[in-house]
Amino acid sequence: MKLTVNGTSHEINVEPEMPLLWVLRDELDLPGTKFGCGIAQCGAYTVHVDGTAVRSCVTPVGSVSGVVTTIEGLGTPATLHAVQAAWVERQVAQCGYCQSGQIMSAAALLKTNPAPTDADIDEAMSGNLCRCGAYPRIRAAVHDAAKRIRGA
């Protein structure tokens, strides 16, 4: 089957029920998207399908019809996405393992809501766990990113 990820089309030969996460990580060698729970409880696996946040650990690859964007496709160290730039500015990451998913959730939120309130942020980000407790800085960085995008 065909799968478009970060602008590149791939021919993949896997079971349609294999979760998108494991196609990305093991078949396409895109490790930025993380495995955390396997049951859509932690958010580390968050990617975009046609711009919407999707839980790749419970999404069978056979059900994916749109284009996939992972953290690697959002921005790069040389060309940071506004959300990533805000994250760096606020020094959000500690262990950093959950941050790919946090950033993908935040980027999806800001596409539909350019000026979120704290409550909007909490609702949109409630599926993304962080055991280091970076939540206060995540909230602040989402506001910063929203400003960056509105100002751009």
Added chain:
Amino acid sequence: MGKLATIARRAFLIGSAAVAGGVAFGVYKVKQVAPNPLLDDLPQGATALTPHVRIDGQGVTLITPRAEMGQGNHTTLAALVAEELDVAWDSIRVEHGPPGAAYYNRALVQHNVPFADLDHGNAAEAMRGALGVMAKLMPMQITGGSSSIEDLFDRMRIAGAAARFALVAAAAQKLGLPAAQLKTENGSVLAPDGRRLTYLELAPAAAAIDLPASPPLKPREQWRYLGKSMPRVDMVAKCTGTATFGIDVRLPDMVFATVRMNPAIGARLVSFDATAAKAMRGVLNVVDLRGGIAVIADNTWRAFQAAQAVQCNWAGPGYPASTTAMMDSIVASMSEENRDSRLRDDGSVDKSLAEGTRLEAEYRVPFLAHATMEPMNAVAFLHDGQLDIWAGVQNPTAARDQAAKIAGLDATKVRLHTTLMGGGFGRRLESDYVVQAVKLAVAMAGKPVKMTWRREEDMTLDFYRPAAVAHFRGTTAAKQVLALDVQVASPSVAESNLGRLGLPALGPDKLIIEGAFDQPYAIANYRATAYRTPAGRPVSYARSVGNSYNGFFIESFIDELAAQAGADPMNMRLALLSHEPSRKVLSAVAAKSGWGQQLAAGRGRGVAFHMCRGVPVAQVIEITTSKQGVKIDKVFVAVDVGTALDPRNIEAQQQSGVIFGLSAALYGEITFAKGAANQTNFDSYQVLRIQQAPQIVVEVLESGGTIRGVGETGVPPAAPALANAIFNATGKRIRELPLSKHIDFV
């Protein structure tokens, strides 16, 4: 040897292991300088001036001997070297070093003397000195116990200064000028006439120069990196998905594996049938691991699926198998025969317990999972008579040695590459997952194997923070505390962990009672007794270890005594604290939080103070109660680490500690049936989510005393500050964690 034997008898668990190591090596080795581990594996054209500085065609790489698991230590440790070496911040690269004797951890071993951190008496200092020597001989290269900065504050600055000395001396030779006329600037040596030699070109000549043992270090007024909030060296990579955690390591021709072990850790696998699993797509091998099985496949998910298809017949454990039986054994161990230590016995406790108004209470906390975001994993590759391992580990020397034993190789043939880790919290002090990956590498010799646990394995095969029970008796009179008697019973994590390392565990375990005996409260009649519950299900270190429960016990009961005495809980603590920096953090948090000002109806606030690893921390938590439950509004924190090397990172670590502590306070609980945990994933083992995370205001104080680490210190006060706030708002005193068993949270 007579003196050593005496120390061994008196030393506490970890100390006894250090002493045994020291005796085995011989004291004559104390003065020897450990070899530079970087020289064993130095690429062509690279120079390693010290164990912490490597220079090659790419530039200057600073080698940190401690693991980065979120606490920001790679940034601060790099800043220590960079400050003295004089290199530009944006030019440096930072790597974790290989396992090496040069990277021993003295501070961690010294923390385990059976004295309070504030006790600087002759006996305490003598034992710290002796154990510091032993630490060098063991050598334990451990990341844990908030020890990295305290341990390496001098050593890594000296490494930078010594390397700079050699580079300047090399430049002096080349230029034919006295070293005193030369300056350094951002990775170059400058001559008075404007000539400039880069460290890169000077490094080969510098390698031949003898390093000074104690070069002069910059005074604080000249610091340009230290004392400042530096951009973390790992930040951009972690925000772009380009940071490589252990689980992300990829090698050509790699195969993917997972394990399924008896969830009653240590119990046997009686029999298994892998017929169906072997027929599944992509499955390459099923390996008997004794106590469980592993499936090796061409994709991690296929390995997961196949492992679930193996029929396993598990044996029951040889230890108490249900939560009730485990808690009963803890309560039953509060008897003379299980008495482990009495590290405080001030005044006449029995006499003063008979005076004034008496209060008795029992407190309980459950077993806790570490639940790091990155599940346990390791990559192992046996090839050409050598073993390469990539894994996130907090104890690399132990992991390497256990791997060598499994593979039947000399330790020199094992290369352990310590990766970034998605959380540690003490879990990665254990080497079980590394050992499993090595067994699979042996079974698949010639192919790199990546072994990844599902979350279900991560949660159920954890070495938990043990449950604990405390019995308190106290008396008050005239708004004063007359007596405090605390008895704590818990299994010993040090005994459990050292046993798995094959190290002796002689003497009592201070960790059972740490945080209960050593608080700087000037209560005239103060006694703390620890009881060691006979070993049951294996347990291990978790962030702040004994402090994680003793903080809740002590600070809740102090609050109860204040209520009984009719005293304000803040003022009573301020009056009791005998240590000036501790009084200052408490005063700071009182001022910041507006303590004493009236709160609206339905709101409440609580305070807790705790001293952990020599760091005083005070927290005030404000809550709102409603029909839906308790909402945590705001947390005020004040902390004193002696000297604040990176204030923004200290703030992050305090916020982290608060949220980690609140997760345990609200929800954290592992329960058991037939020796297996009932909680298997984040649906049944809840942790705090963003909508519950309060605003956290942190004030960092600097008393200028011994520099201390900050990774654990925010954890212990969070639960008692919250429980005290609930009492303040509702009058309900909750003496058991998790609090959600007794009250709802929004």
